[in-house]
Structures are given as C-alpha cells and as structure tokens.
Amino acid sequence: MGEAELLPDRNELMIHAHFVFYGNFATPALAEQLRAETEDLWNEPRGIAVIGGRRTTVRFAISAECNPGLDEYSVLSNTDPRANFFRIEDYSEINISFVDGLGCNTGYFFLENLYPGSTTAAHEFGHTLGLDHPQDMDWRGRGTPGIMCARGTLVDPQFQYDSAKPAGVTGGTMHPMHRRVRQRDIDDLRLDRLRFANGRAILGAFSNIYHWSHQR
Known part of the structure; x- marks a missing residue:
C-alpha cells in the first residue's frame, strides 16, 4: 500500500510507502536492507505514467522502521495509507513470505527468504499495490x-x-x-486511474491485520 503524490513542478508522481517491521527477527539492519532493495528495484526502470494526458516520471520513496515489539492495536487502528506492517520470523507455516491479498498493507515475512538481493520485499510490495503473479x-x-x-x-x-x-x-x-x-509493472499499476484529491491518491487498501508468530 502507498500514497501517490503529484509533483507537477518536477513532472513527477511520487509513491510513498513506509515499512514497519516487527517480530522476533526484525532488526534495524534488516529493515534498512529491505527498504533500500525495494526502493532501488522499483526505481530501476525509471518508470513513466500518463497522468491527465501528461507523461510523468514515477518515483518510489520508501522509508522503514524496526519495532520488534509492535502491539496489535497499532496495526488494527492504523489510518496512514503509507504504512505497511510486516512480521519477520524464522518460521512460516507455509514456508514462504506472504501478504494479506492484493492491495493490502500487512503480511508475514519468512527470514529465510530475506537474504540480500532476494527481491522478496520488492515482490511482496508489488502485491500490496495490487499486482498479482503473471498467469x-x-x-x-x-x-x-x-x-x-x-x-x-x-x-x-x-x-x-x-x-x-x-x-x-x-x-x-x-x-x-x-x-x-x-x-510493464509500472503500467500494470494503472496509475492513470487514480483519483487524486489535493494532489494525493491511495494505492491499495487497509487490511490492518496483525500477525502473531507461527508456532512449530
């Protein structure tokens, strides 16, 4: 999930997202690794979208924090469209990382999937923006x-x-x-369909699901 901001003076559409990592294996170093990898990968193609008939550069600005002991209420009550909450643990019942649907803001990350260069966080971020796997x-x-x-x-x-x-x-x-x-991934976001109010629009939707650690 994220918030799109039109910056007409720079001819840019900025997609803002904030990752909150919690759980027993969330660390500041890992949070920064996943943040930077996601931002770099999504900015790599120097995407273009046509907004209001105007070719606009698409940029992604990702921030992150590590909050291992995040409480359930903070997730359930969230109203910030930029906030995405991901639990990180060394065990997953389904042996992979996942998010809570297409266009959401919560998920569960399996530590084994999060090695440097894994692209896991960037892939799951795509799901939170509404993108599915190719058929x-x-x-x-x-x-x-x-x-x-x-x-x-x-x-x-x-x-x-x-x-x-x-x-x-x-x-x-x-x-x-x-x-x-x-x-093509930028195209699939259908940014041209966003409805802006005061230069801002929301991508995705609030799932606000708090994940407990899976038990072996």
Missing part, C-alpha cells in the same frame, strides 16, 4: 523475469537456481534474485 509461468525466451513472477516460474537457464538443470526439476526454476521491475 503464464513459462518465462523462457523472454529474458529477465519480472518482479511479480512467482517461485517455480520456468526461465532461461541463466536465471535458474542451477543453470545446468533441465527446466522444471529441482534447481531448474527461477532464482528470485533475478527478478526485476520493468516498465
């Missing part, structure tokens, strides 16, 4: 996989966990670290 999970012959490609996607060998493995077997699917944001 076609065969990306072979199409180059670098998009940021919203799901684990298990078939890709060219250089983008696999193991380039020597046949497509589809263990090691023969997309390594998430190769995902990148493309102009």
Whole structure:
C-alpha cells in the first residue's frame, strides 16, 4: 500500500510507502536492507505514467522502521495509507513470505527468504499495490523475469537456481534474485486511474491485520 503524490513542478508522481517491521527477527539492519532493495528495484526502470494526458516520471520513496515489539492495536487502528506492517520470523507455516491479498498493507515475512538481493520485499510490495503473479509461468525466451513472477516460474537457464538443470526439476526454476521491475509493472499499476484529491491518491487498501508468530 502507498500514497501517490503529484509533483507537477518536477513532472513527477511520487509513491510513498513506509515499512514497519516487527517480530522476533526484525532488526534495524534488516529493515534498512529491505527498504533500500525495494526502493532501488522499483526505481530501476525509471518508470513513466500518463497522468491527465501528461507523461510523468514515477518515483518510489520508501522509508522503514524496526519495532520488534509492535502491539496489535497499532496495526488494527492504523489510518496512514503509507504504512505497511510486516512480521519477520524464522518460521512460516507455509514456508514462504506472504501478504494479506492484493492491495493490502500487512503480511508475514519468512527470514529465510530475506537474504540480500532476494527481491522478496520488492515482490511482496508489488502485491500490496495490487499486482498479482503473471498467469503464464513459462518465462523462457523472454529474458529477465519480472518482479511479480512467482517461485517455480520456468526461465532461461541463466536465471535458474542451477543453470545446468533441465527446466522444471529441482534447481531448474527461477532464482528470485533475478527478478526485476520493468516498465510493464509500472503500467500494470494503472496509475492513470487514480483519483487524486489535493494532489494525493491511495494505492491499495487497509487490511490492518496483525500477525502473531507461527508456532512449530
């Protein structure tokens, strides 16, 4: 989830989001890693959107904080459209990170998925903005996989966990670290459909779900 701000003097549309990381494995260093990676990846294509008939540069400004002991009420009562709350733990019942639907502001991050360069946070952020996985999970012959490609996607060998493995077997699917944001992902946000009030609009919606640590 985020808040879009029109900056006509700079011909920019700024997407603001604030990540709040909580849980037993949330640390300031990890919060900064995930913040920077998400911001860098979403700004990498130097996206363009047509707003009111005018070509506008799209930029993402991500901030983050670490609050390991965040209380449930702070999430349930949140009214800030920039705030996204993600619990970080070393165990997930489904063995992956996830968010609470398309266009939301909460989720649960599995520590194993959060190594430097994993693209996990940037991928999940895309979901919070309303983007789904591509229906076609065969990306072979199409180059670098998009940021919203799901684990298990078939890709060219250089983008696999193991380039020597046949497509589809263990090691023969997309390594998430190769995902990148493309102009197509910016297009899919449909920023041209946003309804602005005083130069601001909201992407996504409030889920405001507090996650408790999964139990083994």
